[in-house]
Amino acid sequence: MELKQSIEKRTSIRNFMDEPVPFNDLKEIVRRAGLAPSVNNSQPWKFYVITNKKVLSNLAGKVSEKIKELPSNKSIAAKNVKSQVEWFATFFENAPAVIAMAMEDYETILEKGVNLSHEEINKLRNFPDMQSAGAAIQNILLSAVDLGYGACWLSAPMMAKESLEKILEIEKPYHLIAFVAIGKAAKPKEPRSKKSLDEIFKLID
Ligand SMILES: Cc1cc2nc3c(=O)[nH]c(=O)nc-3n(C[C@H](O)[C@H](O)[C@H](O)COP(=O)(O)O)c2cc1C
Numbered sequence: 638m639e640l641k642q643s644i645e646k647r648t649s650i651r652n653f654m655d656e657p658v659p660f661n662d663l664k665e666i667v668r669r670a671g672l673a674p675s676v677n678n679s680q681p682w683k684f685y686v687i688t689n690k691k692v693l694s695n696l697a698g699k700v701s702e703k704i705k706e707l708p709s710n711k712s713i714a715a716k717n718v719k720s721q722v723e724w725f726a727t728f729f730e731n732a733p734a735v736i737a738m739a740m741e742d743y744e745t746i747l748e749k750g751v752n753l754s755h756e757e758i759n760k761l762r763n764f765p766d767m768q769s770a771g772a773a774i775q776n777i778l779l780s781a782v783d784l785g786y787g788a789c790w791l792s793a794p795m796m797a798k799e800s801l802e803k804i805l806e807i808e809k810p811y812h813l814i815a816f817v818a819i820g821k822a823a824k825p826k827e828p829r830s831k832k833s834l835d836e837i838f839k840l841i842d
Pocket residue numbers: 647648649650651725726789790791792793794828829
C-alpha cells in the first residue's frame with residue numbers, strides 16, 4: 638500500500654477478528670519499528686510480542702486491579718469514568734497480538750560533558766526518549782495498516798507498569814513504555830475526523 642493511503646486509512650482499532658497474526662507479519666512490523674529515527678540513533682528499544690491468551694489476560698487483570706485501586710472522587714460520574722477507562726485500558730486482552738515496547742535510558746553526548754543527570758538532560762531536550770518511542774510506534778501503526786491489519790496504541794495500561802514489567806520479565810535498564818494491539822479489524826471502521834489543514838498549518842515565511 639502507498640504510504641499516503643496507509644496514513645489516510647489508519648484509525649484506532651479496538652475490536653478484532655479471532656484470527657492470529659502470522660509470525661512473519663509480526664516480525665516484519667517490528668523490523669519496520671526498528672527503522673525509526675531515535676535520539677543519537679540510540680535505538681533504545683525492545684519489542685515484546687505477546688500472542689499468548691493467558692499472558693494477555695493476566696496483563697489485563699493487573700490493569701483492572703490497578704484502576705479499581707485508584708482513589709475515586711465523590712462525583713456521580715466516578716464509577717462510569719472508571720469502567721470506561723478500564724475498557725480502554727484492557728481491551729488489548731482480546732487482540733490476536735500485542736506489541737509491548739520497552740525502552741532503555743539513552744546517553745547523550747551532553748551527558749558526557751556536563752554535570753547534569755540523565756533526567757535533567759532529558760527534560761531540557763524535551764523528552765527525546767519519548768519522542769523516539771513515538772516514531773517507532775507510528776511505524777508499527779502504519780505498517781499494520783499496510784499489511785492489512787488494524788491497531789491501537791495504548792498508554793493507559795501503563796498505570797500498572799510495575800506489575801506488567803514483572804509478567805513480561807522486563808528488567809532494568811529497560812522499562813515499559815506502551816502497548817500496541819494488532820489484529821484484523823472486526824468490522825470496517827472509517828478514520829475519525831481531524832482538524833482542517835487551515836487550523837493546524839502556519840507558515841513562517
Ligand atoms: C500516546 C497515545 C496513547 C493512547 N492510549 C490509548 C489507550 O490507552 N487506550 C485506547 O483505547 N486508545 C489509546 N490511544 C488511541 C487514541 O485514543 C486515538 O489515537 C485517538 O482517539 C484518535 O483516534 P484515531 O487513532 O482513530 O485517529 C492512544 C493514542 C496515543 C497517541
